[in-house]
Amino acid sequence: MFSFLLWCLLLFFCWPLALLALVLYPVVWLLILPFRIVGIAVDGVLEFIKAIILLPARVLRGRGLTAD
Secondary structure (H helix, E strand, C coil): CHHHHHHHHHHHHCHHHHHHHHHHHHHHHHHHHHHHHHHHHHHHHHHHHHHHHHHHHHHHHCCCCCCC
16 A cells, blocks of 8 residues: 555656556566566475475474473
């Protein structure tokens, strides 16, 4: 909602820039999309490697002592 109000202010004060931003936003979003997908994939691979590295410590720790 806040970004919409800022865009309305920009439209009021400088309408050519606001219309240019409105037209270029989908183009920029499409250009950035592959980088976001690669970022998600790299994050998944790094989390997987972290889980593999920490697995022995989790197995050795076991359930621990509970005061049931």
